[in-house]
Amino acid sequence: MENRKYINSILLHLVLIMGSIVMLVPFLWMVLTAFKTISESTQMNPFVMFPSEWRFDAFESVMTKMSFGRLYWNTLVLMLGRVFFAVITATLAGYAFGRLEFRGRNLMFSLVIFQMMVPVQIFIIPQYLIVSGLGMLNTSFALIFPGLVSAFGTFLLRQSYMSLPKELEEAARLDGCNIGQTFLYVMAPLTRSAMVALGIFTALFAFKDLMWPLVVNTEQSTIPLSAALAKIQGQFAANYPELMAASLLAVIPMIIIYLFFQKQFIQGIATSGGKL
16 A cells, blocks of 8 residues: 555656646746857757857847846836735725625626626727826836726635634724724735735736737837837747847846745735636
8 A cells, every 4th residue: 555655656746747847848948049049049950959059149139139127127117016006906895895785786796707707908998098098108107007906806805805704893893993994904914815816916917918018108118028028029030049038038037036935926826726
């Protein structure tokens, strides 16, 4: 029996190792291609992975063409802005939908669920018209605007509030707390893990967002990293070493953030029951 468990454990670890290798191959290919020449990057020989000579021409070229300091700043503003507003609005709306009784609550929450079911591309034109009408095109506010309210965050926080026992609110009322004090001092701190999960997902989605930045911000000084990477790809041919070098420089901040906050990443994803 013990031998069977030992064999099953070995097979499980082999499967997990193979899966990890499969996921790491694209990242490894990106790193190696960044140090190759154009001719080496387009070779079809699968057994030649490493460059014949480690070259930094692609990095020098993209650093000259692209202002990464500005791109990093625009991306940071995009991520922090969306995380801040999504957590604030979702926490308030989630508490209202999950714990308060008011007329039209179910109908309004159904509209939130409906928004989650509809593809986000449908909202691009109305959102663009709103931002354009406000005169906020090519600004940081334009990048943050779609993330001011999060339907997914509202649903996630509502479920988190609904899982809390009613005795907490009853005890707070007996102590003389009103609705605002009950929410701020009793209920909200207990949903901190859900807030962390929402912040993680919002930051990742904001970092990967491509279509909206390309539509709303056309000036080079106001675009984030995702839009800048899309613009360096040629129409008829691609300089793969430069593209991979720029991609590698773009993912460095997310790698650093993950190394510092990997515990929160894992807890947030486990709490939410979602996946990246």
